Amino acid sequence: MKRTILVVGMAALALTACSSKKNANEKNFTAAIQQQLEKSSADLCIPFTSSRDVPLNSWDMKQLQPFEAAGLISGTEVEINDPMALPNPYATTPAPKLKIERYTLTEAGKKFYHEMDVSNPVRIVYATQNHFKRGYLCYGKIAVDKVTKWTEPTQSDNSQTAQVSYLYKIDNLADWAKKPEIQQVEPTLRSMLEGVSKTELTQAVVLTNLGWEAVSSK
Numbered sequence: 001m002k003r004t005i006l007v008v009g010m011a012a013l014a015l016t017a018c019s020s021k022k023n024a025n026e027k028n029f030t031a032a033i034q035q036q037l038e039k040s041s042a043d044l045c046i047p048f049t050s051s052r053d054v055p056l057n058s059w060d061m062k063q064l065q066p067f068e069a070a071g072l073i074s075g076t077e078v079e080i081n082d083p084m085a086l087p088n089p090y091a092t093t094p095a096p097k098l099k100i101e102r103y104t105l106t107e108a109g110k111k112f113y114h115e116m117d118v119s120n121p122v123r124i125v126y127a128t129q130n131h132f133k134r135g136y137l138c139y140g141k142i143a144v145d146k147v148t149k150w151t152e153p154t155q156s157d158n159s160q161t162a163q164v165s166y167l168y169k170i171d172n173l174a175d176w177a178k179k180p181e182i183q184q185v186e187p188t189l190r191s192m193l194e195g196v197s198k199t200e201l202t203q204a205v206v207l208t209n210l211g212w213e214a215v216s217s218k
Helices: 002-018 026-039 059-069 180-185 187-194
Strands: 043-047 051-055 073-081 097-105 113-120 130-150 154-156 159-171 200-208 211-214
Touching: 026 130, 026 159, 026 200, 026 211, 043 187, 051 059, 059 073, 059 097, 059 180, 180 187
Parallel strands: none
Antiparallel strands: 043 130, 051 097, 073 097, 113 130, 130 159, 154 159, 159 200, 200 211
16 A cells, blocks of 8 residues: 555656646747737737828728728718918919818727827937827737747756747637738738748747746837
C-alpha cells in the first residue's frame, strides 16, 4: 500500500512539472500572447470618417461607394457654395454652387464605428503633443492561430526572454470586410485577410514568477 501511494505521488509530481506555466512550450506561449492581445484590445480597424462631403464622380466618391453598397454609409446629393470661388462683393449673379455627395454612417455602420485617442508628435505652443480623436471602422479581432517556433530563452537583466513566432486568425470577422469591392479599396484590410494562417507575426515574451508573459509594445 505504501509503495502504491508513493508511485502515484511521484507521477502527480511529474505531471505538475510537465504542465508548469514556466516551461518554454507552445501551450504557454500561446496563452501568453493571446492574453496580451485581449488585454491590449486586438481590434482590427481601418481609418474612417463618420461624415464626409466629396465631389460627384470623384476618386473619393468611388472609394466610398463599396461601403455604401455594404450598407455602412448612406450618400445624399446636395449643393453647397463652391469653396474655391473667390468672394466678389460686386457680383451681380449668385455665387457658384458645387454638387457633392454627402456621406453619413447608417445605423448598421455605427455598430462598427469607433473613435480612438491618438497623439500627433508635432510641437505646438506650450506642448509637445497634439491629442485628438480619430474615427475607425473595426472589422474583427486578431487572435493566435498557432505558435510555429521560438528562440531558446536567454538570460538578460535578471530575466529570461524569448522571441515567439505565430500565425494569426481573425475572430468575429465582419461580413462587409469579406466583400472583394471593399478589399480592393482597402489594401491593408485585404492583406490582413490574405495573411490568416499564413503570415507569421513575432512577439517577445518574458518569464515571470507566474509564468510566461508577452512583452507590451508600449
